[in-house]
Amino acid sequence: MPEQTLWNRTRQAVYDEIARTAMELFLTRGFEATTIDDIAKAAGISRRSFFRYFGTKEDIVLGDLAAQGELAARALAERPQSEDPWTALRSAFHAIKDVTYDADTMLKVSKMMYETPSLRARHIEKHLRWQESLVPELRRRLRADPDDPLDVRAEALVACAITCLDVAGEAWTRANGAVPLEDLFDSAAAALRP
Structure with missing residues (x-):
């Protein structure tokens, strides 16, 4: 199995953090009431950065x-x-x-x-x-x-x-x-x- 690079590990950590933050919002506010902007703000990233990791909110779930x-x-x-x-x-x-x-x-x-x-x-x-x-x-x-x-x-x-x-x-x-x-x-x- 190839060794993971620092970049890949960092990318995975950011992905996991965005997903965890989004799921917390979905489970407390509801899926439809939570916007991509809400997720980006709570995760401390831009809307554009969100789309580097996920295509849609549905992909998080x-x-x-x-x-x-x-x-x-x-x-x-x-x-x-x-x-x-x-x-x-x-x-x-x-x-x-x-x-x-x-x-x-x-x-x-x-x-x-x-x-x-x-x-x-x-x-x-x-x-x-x-x-x-x-x-x-x-x-x-x-x-x-x-x-x-x-x-x-x-x-x-x-x-x-x-x-x-x-x-x-x-x-x-x-x-x-x-x-x-x-x-x-x-x-x-x-x-x-x-």
Whole structure:
């Protein structure tokens, strides 16, 4: 692994500080009531500097979602070849753990996401990017012809798994985290293949 430069470490520290400051504002004031100018002021940076680190406010809340898709893709590639594609995909999704926040904060973030249309839309958009990461390995497992655009099995399986995860996340939020997210995901996934 290449050694991080001082510049990269400094950039990461600033990124983390802006994200922490913004999340504190979002959780106290509300997502929509917090402006980019509010975040920049609280973080001690200019509005222009904010955009060097984040494209949108939504990216602060959902920034790690793309990385979680890559984690799921790596976990899928590491699953035993003997597993059927659906079981391998479900198991790969169990590798996704958000350890950024404690459980109480995660619940607040989740409620904010499901209650804010712009966050919800961005969440769906980022989940759609997971397909780009997951479909190639699933197509390989299904022995699909890579040149056959009409073989949609891999895309369908990934879309179903992502929908199960989203449905489970919404239920977990409604239940105030009382039921483990993994159990809700397994329940949703089992409904598709009893």
